Amino acid sequence: NRNYAISVIPGDGIGKEVMPEGIRVLERAASLYGFSIEQKWQDFACCDYYAKHGQMMPDDWKAQIGNPDAIFFGAVGWPDTVPDHISLWGSLLQFRREYDQYVNLRPVRLMPGVPCPLAGREPGDIDFWVVRENTEGEYSSVGGKMFPGTDREIVIQETVMTRHGTDRVLRYAFELAATRDRKHVTSATKSNGIAITMPWWDERVEEMAKHYPTVTHDKYHIDILTAQFVLNPDRFDVVVASNLFGDILSDLGPACTGTIGVAPSGNINPDRTAPSLFEPVHGSAPDIAGKGIANPVGQIWSAAMMLEHLGEADAAAAIMRAVETVLAEPGLRTGDLKGKANTEQCGRAVADAL
Amino acid sequence: NRNYAISVIPGDGIGKEVMPEGIRVLERAASLYGFSIEQKWQDFACCDYYAKHGQMMPDDWKAQIGNPDAIFFGAVGWPDTVPDHISLWGSLLQFRREYDQYVNLRPVRLMPGVPCPLAGREPGDIDFWVVRENTEGEYSSVGGKMFPGTDREIVIQETVMTRHGTDRVLRYAFELAATRDRKHVTSATKSNGIAITMPWWDERVEEMAKHYPTVTHDKYHIDILTAQFVLNPDRFDVVVASNLFGDILSDLGPACTGTIGVAPSGNINPDRTAPSLFEPVHGSAPDIAGKGIANPVGQIWSAAMMLEHLGEADAAAAIMRAVETVLAEPGLRTGDLKGKANTEQCGRAVADAL
Ligand SMILES: CC(C)[C@H](C(=O)O)[C@@H](O)C(=O)O
Ligand SMILES: CC(C)[C@H](C(=O)O)[C@@H](O)C(=O)O
Numbered sequence: 024n025r026n027y028a029i030s031v032i033p034g035d036g037i038g039k040e041v042m043p044e045g046i047r048v049l050e051r052a053a054s055l056y057g058f059s060i061e062q063k064w065q066d067f068a069c070c071d072y073y074a075k076h077g078q079m080m081p082d083d084w085k086a087q088i089g090n091p092d093a094i095f096f097g098a099v100g101w102p103d104t105v106p107d108h109i110s111l112w113g114s115l116l117q118f119r120r121e122y123d124q125y126v127n128l129r130p131v132r133l134m135p136g137v138p139c140p141l142a143g144r145e146p147g148d149i150d151f152w153v154v155r156e157n158t159e160g161e162y163s164s165v166g167g168k169m170f171p172g173t174d175r176e177i178v179i180q181e182t183v184m185t186r187h188g189t190d191r192v193l194r195y196a197f198e199l200a201a202t203r204d205r206k207h208v209t210s211a212t213k214s215n216g217i218a219i220t221m222p223w224w225d226e227r228v229e230e231m232a233k234h235y236p237t238v239t240h241d242k243y244h245i246d247i248l249t250a251q252f253v254l255n256p257d258r259f260d261v262v263v264a265s266n267l268f269g270d271i272l273s274d275l276g277p278a279c280t281g282t283i284g285v286a287p288s289g290n291i292n293p294d295r296t297a298p299s300l301f302e303p304v305h306g307s308a309p310d311i312a313g314k315g316i317a318n319p320v321g322q323i324w325s326a327a328m329m330l331e332h333l334g335e336a337d338a339a340a341a342i343m344r345a346v347e348t349v350l351a352e353p354g355l356r357t358g359d360l361k362g363k364a365n366t367e368q369c370g371r372a373v374a375d376a377l
Numbered sequence: 378n379r380n381y382a383i384s385v386i387p388g389d390g391i392g393k394e395v396m397p398e399g400i401r402v403l404e405r406a407a408s409l410y411g412f413s414i415e416q417k418w419q420d421f422a423c424c425d426y427y428a429k430h431g432q433m434m435p436d437d438w439k440a441q442i443g444n445p446d447a448i449f450f451g452a453v454g455w456p457d458t459v460p461d462h463i464s465l466w467g468s469l470l471q472f473r474r475e476y477d478q479y480v481n482l483r484p485v486r487l488m489p490g491v492p493c494p495l496a497g498r499e500p501g502d503i504d505f506w507v508v509r510e511n512t513e514g515e516y517s518s519v520g521g522k523m524f525p526g527t528d529r530e531i532v533i534q535e536t537v538m539t540r541h542g543t544d545r546v547l548r549y550a551f552e553l554a555a556t557r558d559r560k561h562v563t564s565a566t567k568s569n570g571i572a573i574t575m576p577w578w579d580e581r582v583e584e585m586a587k588h589y590p591t592v593t594h595d596k597y598h599i600d601i602l603t604a605q606f607v608l609n610p611d612r613f614d615v616v617v618a619s620n621l622f623g624d625i626l627s628d629l630g631p632a633c634t635g636t637i638g639v640a641p642s643g644n645i646n647p648d649r650t651a652p653s654l655f656e657p658v659h660g661s662a663p664d665i666a667g668k669g670i671a672n673p674v675g676q677i678w679s680a681a682m683m684l685e686h687l688g689e690a691d692a693a694a695a696i697m698r699a700v701e702t703v704l705a706e707p708g709l710r711t712g713d714l715k716g717k718a719n720t721e722q723c724g725r726a727v728a729d730a731l
Binding site: 100106107108111112116139140141142143161162164166167168173174175176177178179180181182183184185186187213214215216217218219220221222223245246247249250251253254266267270271273274275277278279283 | 454460461462465466470493494495496497515516518520521522527528529530531532533534535536537538539540541567568569570571572573574575576577599600601603604605607608620621624625627628629631632633637
């Protein structure tokens with residue numbers, strides 16, 4: 024059965040503008056590759072549902088979303104009216120947890136046509152994955168305040184790591200590395216300073232590595248690892264990291280390849296006990312929202328990752344070829360990449376290149 | 378009284394090799410600028426004190442160090458024999474806390490002669506300070522393990538922020554910005570994800586900003602901030618951050634300017650209730666230790682920061698001029714900067730340029 028039920032959540036700001044282009048390319052791919060997409064759109068966003076109801080989603084959001092094969096997500100956030108921690112914990116971060124999307128997967132790849140901020144790097148030089156733990160760790164909601172409003176005020180937030188949660192993401196990283204040419208895992212740690220959780224993380228990495236004798240591994244403290252992303256980005260293959268460290272590395276990596284505006288991400292439940300969610304790395308970008316100039320490639324690349332996850336590998340690969348063709352052409356790419364196209368023109372160009 | 382008592386702790390690895398050059402330049406500066414340096418050396422290191430006694434420092438280390446005007450520190454760490462979290466918590470991290478060195482101050486500056494990994498940047502383009510909270514936050518020792526050794530294993534580590542500890546480092550950052558041309562503070566946050574401590578951090582920044590009407594300020598989430606260090610490093614003036622975020626940014630910043638091997642840092646007690654500590658950013662570098670090829674400029678630049686702190690601003694400025702002269706000269710700089718000198722030759726060159 025190649026009919027896929029997709030929950031579509033465009034969100035706020037440029038999320039609303041790039042989503043139609045993602046859908047355009049998805050539909051074109053469906054008709055070309057002989058599958059179909061059934062869409063159910065939701066208005067779970069600051070400027071829609073929240074504006075009307077004072078919360079990000081209805082109490083029965085799970086029932087309303089139903090049981091789709093995947094969630095196609097734009098970007099949520101509108102800090103002028105809703106503080107970010109309210110909007111994000113009320114949607115994206117809630118999906119990650121409640122749907123147990125325990126892997127956040129992001130490519131770091133130097134693409135043709137995308138100006139690289141690092142000196143002397145060419146497409147092909149940089150090509151690795153960041154595998155981020157996506158449900159626990161530093162993003163816990165455990166903690167609180169003492170003596171609020173006084174000089175003695177103390178605020179505490181707990182990082183919580185479980186063997187269950189850590190081992191499964193490490194396993195995913197080693198499995199992924201085993202399928203690649205270089206078969207190498209780099210672990211992000213900070214065991215010299217964060218002296219309770221991180222030495223334990225290192226131990227779990229060593230344990231997991233024993234099961235993958237063909238995969239090599241090393242580790243870097245997060246401070247020097249960010250430096251290595253800038254100085255030696257060609258040395259990485261699969262980088263595995265805790266929730267916070269993965270968050271940092273998966274913005275820094277795309278920045279080093281100049282692709283922060285075009286990078287995608289998958290919030291993946293590898294056990295398929297609930298839907299996975301695919302979204303561009305960029306956020307809702309209030310500063311450029313409403314102008315129709317946002318780059319739709321992050322949303323489109325996310326569509327390719329989603330199709331890959333759904334088993335439509337040929338269509339996914341075709342989309343990526345179309346993306347590369349369009350990025351290489353100044354007349355077809357958007358202004359952030361010194362191109363001339365607007366959001367819709369760029370999206371149509373990718374659909375046509377398909 | 379311009380006689381300064383300095384506690385000298387060279388530490389491990391290349392710390393031992395660069396320290397004599399730091400001292401050489403200090404002594405030369407003293408004789409040229411009419412002050413004197415009284416040194417007390419300590420062997421608090423993995424390969425010395427720990428090797429003999431099984432701990433990093435004697436129980437009465439404070440008494441042994443006495444009451445110096447400053448501590449001049451090389452680098453501690455030898456992971457082959459002592460795990461990093463033992464060696465660091467037993468020395469450097471302990472000094473920071475027990476001497477209440479609540480500011481970690483690091484320059485990010487593009488220097489002549491240092492190849493910049495970012496495309497199209499020139500000396501003068503990048504020149505800012507990272508002000509890192511240095512005693513609390515994510516580097517707490519509070520937490521522990523449940524169900525150890527079982528599948529249900531859980532590890533918890535608490536981030537602890539106090540108003541006392543946060544406000545004083547924010548104040549330092551705003552005071553520093555007020556002395557500079559651009560008068561701008563950037564705060565590193567992650568209030569969209571780390572939803573207890575970081576929204577509170579943001580509030581404290583807003584409160585502090587009210588006292589500095591001539592200083593502008595903004596904030597970035599740490600993920601996109603690391604990206605901005607790569608994409609727009611010229612936009613920063615003073616960046617203030619929590620302990621962990623500051624750790625990351627103050628390695629990434631020097632990496633973006635290519636200066637990780639030459640960058641210094643000050644662990645500063647601004648209230649002068651205890652000695653401050655000055656050290657290069659690079660660590661003990663076991664991989665190149667013993668070869669006499671390490672770059673001594675980080676240690677020498679740290680000497681300049683120390684003299685500035687001691688009130689010898691003219692000597693500090695002269696050392697920086699000498700460093701710039703030497704860095705610009707391939708025959709005088711070390712191999713990591715594609716130069717021809719070894720550690721001692723480079724150190725002598727700086728002393729002579731003085
Ligand atoms: C060695 C390590 C514990 C230390 C830190 O994380 O503070 C270092 O990275 C630094 O920045 O001084
Ligand atoms: C918006 C924010 C909460 C989110 C995160 O920190 O996870 C984002 O930065 C991301 O990486 O998806």
